[in-house]
Amino acid sequence: MCMKRWLKISLSILSGLIILVIITWLAGAFYISRNKKEILSSILGQLNKNLNGKITATGMEPTLLKSFPGVSVSLNGILLRDSLWSQHKHDLIKAKDINVSLNVLSLIVGNVNINQIAINDASIYIYTDSNGYSNTSIFKSKKTDTTKKSDSKTPDLAVKKIDLNRVTLTLDNQKRHKLFNFNIDQVAGRMQYPDSGWTGKIKLKTQVNSFAFNTRKGSFLKDKSLEGTLSAHYSRDLDAIILDPEVLKIGGHPFKIGAKIELDKSAFAISIAVDDILFKDVAMLLSPNISSKLLKFGIEKPINIRGNIVDDGSGKYGDPLIKVGITVRDNVLSIPAGKLTAANFDGSFTNQDTAGGIIGDENSAIKFHRLTAKYFNAPLKIDTFTVTNLSRPIATGLVTSRFPLSNLNNSLGTQDFEFKQGTADLRLYCQADIDNFRFTKPVVSGKIKIADADILYIPRKLRLVKSALNINFDQNDLSIQNGHFQIGKSELNVSCSIANFANLYYTDPDKILVNLKMHSPQLYLSEFLPFLGPRTSKKKTSGGSSIKAASKELSNVLEVSKMNINLTVGKAIYDKFLAKNLIADISLRGEGIYFNKISVAHAGGTLALNGSVIQEPSSNIFKINSKINHVSVKDFFYSFDNFGQNTITNKNLKGFLSSNVNIAGRISHTGKILPRSINGKVVFNLNNAALVNFEPMVKVGKFAFANRNLSNVEIKNLDGTLNIRGDKVDISPMQINSSAMNFNVKGVYALGAGTNVECFSKSNTGGA
Template sequence: MKRRVAKIVFFSTIGAVFLLTLMGFIFQDKIISSALDNIRKNIRSRITIGDASFSLIKDFPYASIRLYDVSILSTKDIARKDFRQIIKPDTLLKARALNIRLNVLDLINNKITLKQIAIKDGELNLLVDKRGKNNYQIVKKSKEGEKKEEILLKVNEVKIQRTKLRFINLNKQIALVNTVKNLKSNGRFSLNTFDVKSKADVIVNQLAIGKISYVSSKRFEFSGRIKSAAYKSFNFADFIVTYKSNKLTVDGGFSTENNFYVDAAISGTDLVLKEMNELIPKVSQNLEKINFEGKVNISAKAVGFWNNKHHPFVYGEFDVRGGKSELLTDKSIASVNMKGSFSNGKGDINKAFITLDSYKVNTNFGDFEGKFTLTNFNKPLISLSSNFNLFISQLNEAYHIDSTKQIDGTVIGNITANGIVDFDSLSVLKLVRLVNNGNFKLSEVSFPINGNRYNILKGEISFIPTITKANISFISNSINGEISATVSDLYDGLMLEKPFNVDITANTKDINFDNLLSLNFKKNKSTIKKELNLANLTLNVKSKSAILRGVRMNNLEAIIQKEGSTIAFSHLNANAFGGKVNMVGKIEPNLKNKIDVDLYAQVDSISIESLFSSFNNFGQKTLTNQNIRGTASGDIAFRGQHFQNGKLDIKSIDCVSNITISNGQLIKFEPAYKLSKYIDLKELENIRFANLKNQITIKNGMVNIPAMYIASTAINLGLIGTHSFDGDYSYRVKLALKDVLFKKARSGLRKQISQQEFEDNTLLYFKIEGNSKTSKVSYDWSGKSWHLPELAPINGTPKKVEEPKPSAPPKSFKLQWDGEEVSTQRKATGQQPTAQVKNERKEPKKEEKKTKFKVEWDE
């Protein structure tokens, strides 16, 4: 019995298969033709097929139709000219192979239910022109009163392989180009709606909205449920988007009915930052320079219309753990942990922001923690509150900020800052400009300014936008000691090149004003105006040692002000040149690249030798620190110019000095030395004198010495003359005749003699003229040269030195030089000589002097 049943089943199956095969073969053309006729009756576009096959066995109980080289043309609704530069708009669908499963029973009832569609090596172009007309509305609309025959597509499975899908909407300026490597869908699918579960492997070649490209050549995997109404709205549920190792869950959807409208939420956990950063639109060149690493949890929502003019509002929150960042260079931040939020500013990058509610960053150049906000991705505006410690040299190694090439040290502090950051021209000064409140502790900080290196052993700095205060311990070739400073308008000075003010109180061991207050000459190519240092300084300083214009001083107390290019000394007391100096004055550059100096000083017991030595003998070689000794007191008004190297321009000196010299000494001073040879008085080679007062003026490179009367160890004399810094000199000397004749050297010093006391003697007049190489002494017979001409004006007021009162009428005498006789007659005075003066001193002929003379009194 069983064997009989088995045979019946077997032969029945064989018979059925044979019958179905025979029916498929017999009715193949009719079935295919019927199916295509039903499709053609319901669509508005032309369909072309290269070849077709039919089978009732392959997918039983469904019939299977395989179409080859299928092409469906676009509807005529679109303006094809809109797409000429983009794509050929004629084709809606093209496929090398299209497989369709049909319900056999529906075929009997002359209806078609498609259970499956499979497309291979195809191309689907969904186009919308500028007017909003599309090419994919291919289903014919029913006429009024006409019953429409429904074609159901109950899709158990949709397969698409190696198919290019393009959606180009010129009206909304949206472009989506995908390459579908593999897609499977099942659910309910009709010509108007679908509700399916899908899984796809897709390469998004391009997703652009407006002028912004959001995705380019990125591979994604999609899985989840999608609903659509009239192919104008799409909703996602439990939909997962996978990019590399990242999975994002999408809920919500979008609509294209009138405008592209999105209302969707997205979330993900343990997303890899480096991979997710690849999906961030590079709407700014600045963003292209920033790379991230680490992992992040994120949740975001987008709501609103999306087109060329409007963007949905996007807001999200994130939590980064163990992140890294490569900012501007390949030097990575070691660790980043942060929580925050972000927004796209409704598509306006000027309103987009990212906020870090908390962050902790560890780097190879320091550690940072605090809060941060970045808005406006086009011109990034930051707001920052941070505690940090910073290793400056490592910062420069990481980011090569030019301004810190030679800075070293550690900074610990806290700041608040806000302002615009230009990553393309980032510098330390621009970063400092952002700070509006800060406190810093400095340790072993070293930095260069104007070629001089400054070392801060320790210090504290606090500042707000208008005021900066600092207490710093310095060591440098400019300053060594404690500094307290208050700076106002610093930001404007650093960033806008406007003047800023600095008040400094210094208590130092050493200070070098030549380095500290050096002037910066810069030539502006468009004008002859000089751009000078912008810092206006007020320096109240006490220093055990100091250097100013090359002069070393001790126990300095000074108030020095620098405003613009001018340095003023309103008070300066110091020990210098072996004595004390009290000085006021100013120093400022001029347009000739020189430095004008205008000083008034009171000196007390300074060493003349040290003064000459410090000023390099004022550039002359006739009277040097080797020739003069003594201490000087008095006051000096000085005006002149220095070259930029610090050397004094001798020709620019305009000076008036009222000087008292004590315990003076002239050692082999050339004019005195020549005179000693002339009158045979060796004591003139080394003259010592007790006190000497005079007003000496210097102008146009010439030293003017008014008439003065000197009591010295050698001889009493009157002196007047000029001495140039080129070495030329011209002196007029009065000597008492008796001192010349008797050549009597003094055993001790007396105070400076008076003019009357000196003029009571019979006088001889001499001229001493010469330079550093040659000199000449001669007798001035008339004595007329013993008068000073009017001096050149000083400070705009001409000064006249009083001419000496006429001498008392000299007695008549006769001078007889060897080989000649000259008589000089003077008016009788009634006074007779009290002694016979020898008219000749006998000397061996070999040692005869050219300067010998005879004196004979009138009998």
């Protein structure tokens, strides 16, 4: 019974309160309807109380149900202008309508307290001129009587709810060259006003048209959407607005954004964190002067990023300080010289690399820390790789790697080399300019060690086995030490030096001069015949343009560079030719091999020669100047395969030959002298010679000199001159004193038709 009574009393009280609220609301509504002008004047007066300017409205209409149980009015045709509007012509606020929610009880007693403001279909333009004056000075407090005290603990204008709908917001700072422009679809702020300042939750949905900290360098976040809820509070002590880190979607991707805005200094600091985002998407959020540099690099898979944007408000640097850190794991990184696969590193970007220096491209840096990756399938390790001064980029880094050479197969873009075995161990410190994000003018220091290598150089079909060498880079110079190569049965020990290699490699490869020293205990010259043939190449493999360019560059350098070879050989063998103590000075220039000076012991005597071999598609042109001293003529003819003819061979000859030879001809790509191709002059001396079983002479003897032995004609000494014209040999007049007869001879000897040799007998031995 008691329970029912209390329930009845409670319902009566609740009903009374509801009726009271309705009556109060109706009273407020009635009051507004009857006193629109007075209320509008009161609202504007409330708003204008502390403004250094003026807010005006063309009219007011009640919108009673919008904020029940409060009372709302709609202010139409709103203009908010500072006191200097006539000079700069920028309205701080221009709104089609502003909805204002009023406290009913305060309204009835004659005060206007605003609970909520909703600005709709409006533009807000915050303008700062080149002298630093801003139209926000309208909010600077007017001078008031400091003796007056207020009983209220809240400010004169303490709005608990602020909404923006379909509003264009512009912050135009002509002095600092900043322009921020947003199309705000919705901003909803819910505010509280403790003694320390205010706190609020701000829900926003907006489109960024411009977010330019420096209009001369372009906008950040260009044409990106922003959507999320931010927690903010204002501290009177710090005179700063702090945005707690919250998730904000930028272009649809979730970023955690925090900020601090110091109002008295016009300074700010923004913190940014985002995970699993593509590098190119991040780069496109930055201003063009930064993104254009970063987009020269590429990272295929999503990465994690942490960043800060700081402006101290001084205007000293123009641009804000930007620091960005990225975490990359098991990714593919594109760099100016190709691609790094399986890449892991921590990266950073700053536009103020030197503390206290300028903020801009000249003091910007991109850094890769603790980088591990594969480059052309070769594993690399770089403790720190740095690109500084983005206006004229310079790259530096210490590169270390150890890998099987076979990893390089099918990865160089061209198949000039095939690696079957061997290892490479490198440690190089590199510094290079980056021209249009391509490495140029490199400075390299360090070593590359290659061991137990089996390499096929395909363009020349040259195979090197059991190869080893130490390559030393001393800034621009290159040297090779402890080089060892085996080509077939030939072994070569090599040392090499190339001055100014690094610069010329990229700029003038045809000016590269390789000074090569080689020593071999035994050399089979036929194994070097590939140098006589034209270059061949396999079909190029697919690969990035940078890899192809680098491979093509290397191949070109190998072909156009010049080489001086100083060669010493214990024993040199070519087909039937055997020489000892070979000393040679040889130059390689373009398509030519030049024998500057060669000396060798052969066939019991010595040979010295100079000359050249010029490569052509079908065969090669050779020129030889040779001095032959006291060689066995039999062995000499045998060694040179009877000089491409079979009329008179090594089997027909005895004695010792000394000669000066100046001839030219053609030699095949397999090293054979082409028949009837030789032209030139031979001046010779035969000593203690014999012509044995020379069939043409034996046949003549049977008919003309039957009593003389022409099968073994001995000649103690013979001097002669031969002019060779392909298949014909012009025999200058010479006197032959032999065991069979003494005669003079001259004429033309032909390997084919056309022989016309005249012989004049001086005396006979034994009767005819």
